[in-house]
Amino acid sequence: MNKKVLLIAPYFESPEYPTYLPSENLGLGYIAAVLRKNGIEVDIFDANMRGIKSEDILNYIQLNEYFLVGISSSFQQLLDESIIIAENIKKQTSNLHVTIGGHFPTFEHYNILSKYKCFDSVSRGDGEFSITELALKLKNNEDISTIDGMSLLIDSKIIVNKDRKLVDLDILPWPERDTLSFIAEHNHNWATQLTTSRGCYGNCLFCDIRSFYNGCWRARNYIDVVDEIEYLVNTYGCKTFRFTDDEFLGPKPEGHERARNFAKEIIKRGIKANFMISARAEDVDEELFSLLAQAGVNDCLIGVESGVDRILNLYNKKITVEQNQKCIDILKRFDIALNLAYIMIDPRMTFEELKQNYEFIKKNGVITIDSLRSHFWPLYGTPSLRQFEKDNLIKKQDINKVEYYFIDKRVEYVFNKVNELCIKCFELDKRIQQYIMNGNSRDILNEVYAEYLEYWINYFESLLYDKDFDEKPQFFSDKIRKLERAI
DSSP, X not given: OOOEEEEEEOOOOOTTSTTOXXXXXXXXXXXXXXXXXXXXXXXXXXXHHHTOOGGGGGGGOOGGGEEEEEEXXXXXXXXXXXXXXXXXXXXXXXXXXXXXESHHHHHTXXXXXXXXXXXXXXXXXXXXXXXXHHHHHHHTTOOOTTOTTEEEEETTEEEEXXXXXXXXXXXXXXXXXXXXXXXXXXXXOOXXXXXXXXXXXXXXXXXXXXXXXXXXXXXXXXXXXXXXXXXXXXXXXXXXXXXXXXXXXXXXXXXXXXXXXXXHHHHHHTOOXXXXXXXXXXXXXXXXXXXXXXXXXEXXXXXXXXXXXXXXXHTTOOOOHHHHHHHHHHXXXXXXXXXXXXXXXXXXXXXXXXXXXXXXXXXXXXXXXXXXXXXXXXXXXXXXXXXXHHTTOEEEXXXXXXXXXXXXXXXXXXXXXXXXXXXXXXXXXXXXXXXXXXXXXXXXXXXXXXXXXXXXXXXXXXXXHOOOOOOOTTHHHHHHHHHHHHO
């Protein structure tokens, strides 16, 4: 029997989400760590990081070395890429077991196995021990039909086994860092990914995190987290860390006490690094964030989501615009960059609410291109999708895409015009991404981005306020040439 397991992170690009920059896939890193701890050889192939399209992956892989392939498909837009990979594998060798995992496959496991015969199984929820048990049983030619946390297609029959218990994060080994060497070899200055917790204690109706983790927030011991940071700093020279946590702080009081202890431990050891964290807006307070800033936190992802109270209530955010404002003010006070998560366009909002939504981020000086082109995604596994169905707002739905109706036709008009511009500027978006990946001069990039952002703002305001707009036919090609000259 072939000896190894192959874990694949698919390539992804889309005009809807053009700034999806590649980074380490820690989910695969954790699975690889548990597999290796159990004596299983593993290769990680990160096609997204390498910029290799799904149809070309097998040109870089010798399938006869593997007995199991796992594909990471964390959100529904990755399903098409995963299907391309799995179908190409099955064309070459039908005996190789192909499994898929991630948030979206967890919620749609039965439909995926029913519709796409290129997948032999779906790993639901935390994948470390389910995939390891699958690998060990396949390697030893044992029965795989009863593995907890797995749905399997066996002899044309779909078997759905019981959920596996959530993993205690403190028993997991540190994730394997196979792709850090690739980053170093190519002189990328990307932030190093780090996981300190999983889940979120919030209950936002649009988010699939709560469903995926059964509403549970779990955290690693802060000493172990700092130990891993110190190891990465000393071994790889890492200087900036992005915490992949859904919500770093966690609930009060235990979550906030852990965050304080983390900051104190970083300061005590004299670790000189920067940290990009995430938090809920209502948890941002002066005392805690003053300490976090001293420890090196310089960026915080906040799900502000809206500048309209009715929309925040619609999302069950349990927060007000006033609290969002207070959060933004505190981050500015400590010079912590706001990494804005925002839903500009929602099909249930009025045109006046859309204006109000825009004016909130304009007033605060936090407009990004992504915030202007963001729109509501009804994700599988969320209450929002069920609410859309109940309210007859679904126009078209298939296994990985949902289209909806708009209540206000003026909002729909803005949505369509924004999508038109997304397609028109997609080539520039890709060049910006390539420029970042190549580690080129930030001065030129910042100059291009400032002009690009101004273009987007003028375009968006022309839609909201019926202003004149100069489309500048050569704008995008001029910016592309500017970047190319700087490479």
